[in-house]
Amino acid sequence: MFQDTKLLPPDPILGLSKLYQDDARSEKIDLGVGVYRDLSGATPVMKAVARAEANVMAAQKTKAYTPVDGAPGFGPAILNLVFGEDSPVLSSGRAAAVQTPGGCGALRLAGELLNSQGAESLTLGEPTWPNHIPLLSAAGLKLNSIPYYDRDANAVDFDAFKAGAAKLGPKDVLLVHGCCHNPTGADLSTAQIDEIAAMANAQGFLPLIDTAYHGFAKDLDADVYMIRKFSAALPEVLVTYSCSKNFGLYRERTGALIIIGETADSALAVKSQATSLARRNYSMPPAHGGAIVAEILSNPELTAMWKDELAEMAERVRGNRRLLAKTAQDFGLHNRLSFIAEQAGMFSLMPLNEDQIRIMREDHGVYVVGGGRINLCGVNESNVEHLIRAYKAATEA
Missing domain, CATH: 3.90.1150.10 (Aspartate Aminotransferase, domain 1)
Structure with missing residues (x-):
């Protein structure tokens, strides 16, 4: 062999x-x-992580499997963090979350979901995080690239990026970095984000927002402007989310695939497809990191401690x-x-x-x-x- x-x-x-x-x-x-x-x-x-981990371990009575969509409390906690507790997207039930093995697991699951639903192509700005390409192509997607960064100007080449996105239509997917672009550090402005949202609405392509550094650009609210704008303006959005950097949970492999549907029923249907694909792949995600995140975000004292530590790191x-x-x-x-x-x-x-x-x-x-x-x-x-x-x-x- x-x-x-x-x-x-x-x-x-x-x-x-x-x-x-x-x-x-x-x-x-x-x-x-x-x-x-x-x-x-x-x-x-992080101190908040150490405290939360101690709480989780003290309360733990079993090592039995957790559900395929993640550790109890993790999904709602991440959705509240990303959208805000008073979000119309949440109150309408349009958003659902599936815990994944890190942000990489979220990307691979997103790729398999898109492939299973007939996506014709996925377009990335150039340059992008190198692992985007093997993760998403291995899921069976056809990948295209369009310019994103002008190395001579050391800035986003928005005209070229917009011209590339203008060629996309229904069944096409555009991957965009939610904040803290890797590898360039050059993010879209809010006005540019608004333009891409309008293009997606007019042309029908689906945004896939990769969010790996939430809290490291400006603050926790400003850094999810793209997610909130796209979700309010568009019927469908996918978000991949990593807890590696902002919670320091690198080795715990804690992430999420967030699905925004046109209705609560459509979000639930897409989530069912995602969990079915997850079941065929890794069955269910590692519970420990998800439990830590849920504990931090459900405990006001730990939430405040975590936010202070994250702000200091940023x-x-x-x-x-x-x-x-x-x-x-x-x-x-x-x-x-x-x-x-x-x-x-x-x-x-x-x-x-x-x-x-x-x-x-x-x-x-x-x-x-x-x-x-x-x-x-x-x-x-x-x-x-x-x-x-x-x-x-x-x-x-």
């Missing part, structure tokens, strides 16, 4: 982490793997953006990296070609993912000057 099986190359990001770990230099910087890290470089367990990332941009100015780069301070989330694309990325890694111990994507969590006051020196040396060589 496996005698001719070929060894695949390592994942580029995980392989970069291994190179960083093996680097003996004391002055080295890891800007690769996409996890939140504090000043010490650790990815901490402000640290924003502070790192400002620090990087200011240090670049101080080192004579003028406004070459000023765009980074204006973007959102953990990631940005530094203006680097592949040879310059290699020079930064080999000559200066600065580890950057191919394409120039950097995780701003790896920047701090103790290493930012070394980072800028490395960038200058690589780009001015």
